[in-house]
Amino acid sequence: MAQFIPNITTESLQDKVVVVTGGANGIGASLVELCCQHGAYVCFGDVDTASGEQLARKLSAKTPESKPRAYFLTVDASNYQSNVELFRTALKTYSKIDHAVAAAGIVEIGNWFDPALTVETVEEAPPIKVLEVNLIGCLYFARIASVYLRQNREPGADRSLTLISSIAGFKESPGLFVYQSSKHGVLGLMRALRRYIALPTTHDIRVNAICPWMTDTAIVRGIEKAWKAANLPVNTPLHVARVVGGVVCQKGLNGKSMYVEGGRAWEIEDNIDRLEPQWLGEEASRTLQKGQEVLGSGMDWAQ
């Protein structure tokens, strides 16, 4: 079994600096609190300024203004400069950044494939905000993190990047056309990065993804009632935050995706690889493996 049991210790988080997007509500807010409770400093951003400021005030009540336990900044994850500002502020305030977690996300807007569309109405371009926040936002965040996580780094210090994907990152999700595309993209980004930025010769940064199933936050209000009526498992935001925290704390953990269901987590990447000869066929899997070896860490593409 590939069950993942998070082990969050004050020893691994004490005085660490964590940057989080989407930290004002839901999973992100639970993560911000969890990290602060274990002695970390958190610099977090969100578009929800009121909730973000309130959370930062609550967590920083006993710490000096110059180095608050939690620092909130209004950040639009879909805006490149806004992401830069978040990392710049974190580095200026805390002198280093140990871990970065991209948790900002929004759910499907409207119906891109509405059967009522006509040749006239289809001429109007549909909204792409979901892609901009969930996928482009993660790409921006990861790029900037890859630089900021290397600043003022002591030799051998652990650095990690965690991206929040979704069950929709690997399992079909009818109706969530743009959301599912964005979350597959997030998982794809983690897979493209894991053999590249983890190398000591590039960035030496671990990268992992989290794929929560139904979690009780604002995002799922539309389906909440039917879900609970079917008596299916539900994560609390804290359940998911604990898995994120466990991934952040586990030195050496790289390139993994954690599926989170009802408070429990399973790693899925190892079994996808291990079982490839079964689902693809042994010969095709062997040939594919040879191609993967030629491509290696992707240095030829990245030249």
Ligand SMILES: NC(=O)c1ccc[n+]([C@@H]2O[C@H](COP(=O)([O-])OP(=O)(O)OC[C@H]3O[C@@H](n4cnc5c(N)ncnc54)[C@H](O)[C@@H]3O)[C@@H](O)[C@H]2O)c1
């Ligand atoms: N709730 C679930 O069932 C579920 C399942 C799978 C994945 N997720 C993912 O978990 C992450 C957190 O979502 P949540 O469930 O806690 O929902 P949530 O709505 O409670 O929290 C999302 C946070 O992101 C913020 N946000 C939205 N747009 C933003 C932007 N442009 N810039 C910065 N912040 C922005 C919101 O203000 C909010 O604080 C998302 O990436 C979501 O897709 C959630």
